[in-house]
Amino acid sequence: MRAIFDAQRAAFLRAGPPSLEERRADLAKLGDAIGGKVDRLAAAIAADFGNRSHYETEIAEVFPAQSAVRHTRRHLARWMQPRRVSVGLELMPAGARIIYQPVGVVGIISPWNYPFNLAIVPLVAALAAGNRVMLKPSELTPRTSDFIAEFLAGLFPLDKVATIVGGPEVGHAFSRLQFDHLLYTGSTAVGRLVMQAAAENLTPVTLELGGKSPCIIGEDAALPSAIESIVYGKLLNAGQTCIAPDYVLLPEQRLDEFIGLVVGTVQKFYPTLAANPDYTSIVNDRHYGRIAKYLAEAKASGTRIIEINPGHEELAPRTRKLPPTLVIEPDENLSVMREEIFGPVLPVKTYRRFDEAIDYVNQHPRPLALYYFGGDPDKRDAVLRKTVSGGASVNATLFHFAAENLPFGGIGASGIGAYHGEFGFQTFSHRKGVFLQSRFSGTRLLHPPFGRITDLMLRVLRRG
Numbered sequence: 143m144r145a146i147f148d149a150q151r152a153a154f155l156r157a158g159p160p161s162l163e164e165r166r167a168d169l170a171k172l173g174d175a176i177g178g179k180v181d182r183l184a185a186a187i188a189a190d191f192g193n194r195s196h197y198e199t200e201i202a203e204v205f206p207a208q209s210a211v212r213h214t215r216r217h218l219a220r221w222m223q224p225r226r227v228s229v230g231l232e233l234m235p236a237g238a239r240i241i242y243q244p245v246g247v248v249g250i251i252s253p254w255n256y257p258f259n260l261a262i263v264p265l266v267a268a269l270a271a272g273n274r275v276m277l278k279p280s281e282l283t284p285r286t287s288d289f290i291a292e293f294l295a296g297l298f299p300l301d302k303v304a305t306i307v308g309g310p311e312v313g314h315a316f317s318r319l320q321f322d323h324l325l326y327t328g329s330t331a332v333g334r335l336v337m338q339a340a341a342e343n344l345t346p347v348t349l350e351l352g353g354k355s356p357c358i359i360g361e362d363a364a365l366p367s368a369i370e371s372i373v374y375g376k377l378l379n380a381g382q383t384c385i386a387p388d389y390v391l392l393p394e395q396r397l398d399e400f401i402g403l404v405v406g407t408v409q410k411f412y413p414t415l416a417a418n419p420d421y422t423s424i425v426n427d428r429h430y431g432r433i434a435k436y437l438a439e440a441k442a443s444g445t446r447i448i449e450i451n452p453g454h455e456e457l458a459p460r461t462r463k464l465p466p467t468l469v470i471e472p473d474e475n476l477s478v479m480r481e482e483i484f485g486p487v488l489p490v491k492t493y494r495r496f497d498e499a500i501d502y503v504n505q506h507p508r509p510l511a512l513y514y515f516g517g518d519p520d521k522r523d524a525v526l527r528k529t530v531s532g533g534a535s536v537n538a539t540l541f542h543f544a545a546e547n548l549p550f551g552g553i554g555a556s557g558i559g560a561y562h563g564e565f566g567f568q569t570f571s572h573r574k575g576v577f578l579q580s581r582f583s584g585t586r587l588l589h590p591p592f593g594r595i596t597d598l599m600l601r602v603l604r605r606g
């Protein structure tokens with residue numbers, strides 16, 4: 143690991159920043175290669191999960207990676223342009239530029255839930271910015287991590303892009319390398335450890351973390367379409383999505399209507415679960431057991447639980463398929479309301495006054511995503527203004543992730559920094575401020591020996 147890091151650093155210093163053409167060629171190579179490997183990738187992810195819908199892999203792994211490549215190739219020339227900025231009257235007629243430089247060697251640590259997307263999309267941004275990259279994918283999806291390692295090794299020399307596979311000890315050693323930037327995607331708890339390790343080297347970090355993303359349903363929301371979006375966002379990848387709606391806040395009088403529509407929508411989307419290739423499994427026994435425990439705890443407390451199993455099938459634990467489940471009005475002390483769920487379980491809380499919903503969100507750690515459903519623009523603006531979340535979608539779930547021109551990232555417990563599109567390019571670039579003195583410059587009037595001229599200049603400067 144150390145040797146690869148040294149080789150990347152040496153290669154970076156030797157070759158200097160890559161040209162626009164080289165970066166575009168690298169990205170084209172990557173984008174083209176993805177297209178030829180979709181089936182192998184889908185098979186690796188499916189084998190890691192037990193069952194992972196082929197369509198989900200296309201929609202949520204392949205498409206975002208290819209879209210990032212396309213968007214970046216199209217706009218990279220403009221992003222790389224130095225930006226002219228004014229120096230202000232006092233320093234005229236000098237000039238100033240902001241120059242975007244690659245930072246050097248970048249580390250990327252990625253999680254298991256979208257193991258290709260969350261490795262490749264940051265890689266695209268880091269390469270676009272002209273860096274060398276070391277990637278540490280998750281040990282929980284080992285076949286996919288091996289696939290990624292082989293895939294990238296076939297495209298790039300190790301001193302440009304290298305994949306290091308391994309578990310937490312490898313991850314810890316990885317996070318201690320003297321990277322020029324480290325992007326970590328995963329849980330908040332491990333994010334803390336990564337930031338501590340990076341702090342030793344003063345390595346700047348981008349942390350893409352998790353948490354409980356609320357979904358607020360307004361009094362005037364069109365429920366049928368809202369529920370289609372919510373069920374889609376919750377059950378994609380069986381809820382193992384960092385920006386899945388974690389829980390719903392709903393007007394009290396609409397609870398029965400809500401439950402009926404959720405049951406109907408699940409039936410429509412997934413008429414069966416057990417052998418349905420569209421319905422994804424929980425990634426491993428530990429996570430399956432964790433979610434099952436949340437439900438057992440809620441049941442034991444007497445909370446109303448609605449399990450939606452449209453085909454009334456037996457779901458053997460070894461398939462790790464958990465049925466979509468609603469938890470109605472859970473107590474705040476239950477794990478479903480304290481922990482990020484990361485599974486097909488949706489707690490539903492009701493409110494009487496709209497402000498209660500906003501207050502509830504604000505009494506909890508700042509979420510990665512927030513969803514609002516409703517037609518009233520004033521209410522929508524109130525939610526967006528009064529709550530602080532990494533990102534938000536209105537009358538939809540998940541899709542702010544897919545819009546290349548939006549920054550994607552968290553705030554507070556849900557993360558630090560952002561990427562996607564130009565924001566990714568900037569995350570992995572150093573913004574160097576450069577002052578360009580002109581031949582005729584007034585700044586010499588501030589040189590010593592100080593005296594009458596300096597006093598005159600200071601009087602001018604003070605007036606501004």
Ligand code: NAD
Nearest residue numbers: 252253254279280309310313314328329332350351352384
């Ligand atoms: P995780 O924290 O267990 O693992 C993520 C990565 O960190 C893996 O590659 C792992 O090997 C590595 N790692 C583990 N211990 C480490 C250590 N001590 N030092 C350095 N690296 C270490 O997370 P996970 O379970 O794989 O992912 C699920 C979490 O990630 C959820 O909370 C989810 O919300 C969040 N997530 C966030 C985003 C986002 O974009 N913000 C995306 C996906 C997932």
